[in-house]
Amino acid sequence: MQEANILFTIHFICYWFMVILYDIDSLIILSNSVKNSLKNQILCTLPMCHLFFYNYTIEYNNFQSILGLLVLIITGDIYFYISHRPMHTKLLWKFHKTHHQGNICVSKSLDADLFEHLVGNLGSFAVGILLFQYYGFIFNIYVLYLWSAITTISVCISHSNSKCYLDNNVHLLHHKLLKYNFGTGFYIIDRVCNSHKS
Numbered sequence: 001m002q003e004a005n006i007l008f009t010i011h012f013i014c015y016w017f018m019v020i021l022y023d024i025d026s027l028i029i030l031s032n033s034v035k036n037s038l039k040n041q042i043l044c045t046l047p048m049c050h051l052f053f054y055n056y057t058i059e060y061n062n063f064q065s066i067l068g069l070l071v072l073i074i075t076g077d078i079y080f081y082i083s084h085r086p087m088h089t090k091l092l093w094k095f096h097k098t099h100h101q102g103n104i105c106v107s108k109s110l111d112a113d114l115f116e117h118l119v120g121n122l123g124s125f126a127v128g129i130l131l132f133q134y135y136g137f138i139f140n141i142y143v144l145y146l147w148s149a150i151t152t153i154s155v156c157i158s159h160s161n162s163k164c165y166l167d168n169n170v171h172l173l174h175h176k177l178l179k180y181n182f183g184t185g186f187y188i189i190d191r192v193c194n195s196h197k198s
């Protein structure tokens with residue numbers, strides 16, 4: 001399906017552009033993180049893009065749905081906290097520890113375990129869209145393409161280790177201290193639960 005391939009290609013190009021831009025100097029580009037990310041993209045993200053559009057109406061109108069991006073950021077943040085926080089328990093740490101090993105860098109943005117990538121990363125991308133769909137609201141296809149670019153570039157910036165001037169270091173503190181900043185974006189639940197640190 002054409003739309004699934006376009007959505008994936010936008011994500012794929014954004015991720016690898018950011019990796020080349022920020023990781024090339026340290027040869028991190030050849031690391032295990034890169035291999036894991038590529039595996040997650042090909043074995044998980046691409047098929048899930050096709051599965052997503054199998055059940056989703058392609059909408060070329062409804063341009064006002066761009067306003068829904070704010071809700072997608074909020075729902076993605078809340079969902080990511082809920083899926084991420086349990087990964088720091090003894091029971092599930094073994095599935096998450098790889099992401100915390102070594103220095104933080106852009107290529108680590110997507111190096112999660114395959115299951116965590118599906119549930120956490122792709123889930124936080126899709127949860128708001130599916131919630132809207134449940135109430136009969138379909139996003140314009142170009143807004144979905146934009147959401148794919150925003151989420152990909154955003155997660156790359158948060159792993160740039162301050163190389164990108166837009167990095168606020170909040171996720172860097174999560175990697176270092178392990179007990180703060182489990183969310184993303186606005187870190188809403190972290191702020192409510194006193195686990196936000198900046």
Ligand SMILES: [Zn+2]
Binds near residue numbers: 088100174
């Ligand atoms: Zn973590």
Ligand SMILES: [Zn+2]
Binds near residue numbers: 171
């Ligand atoms: Zn991370």
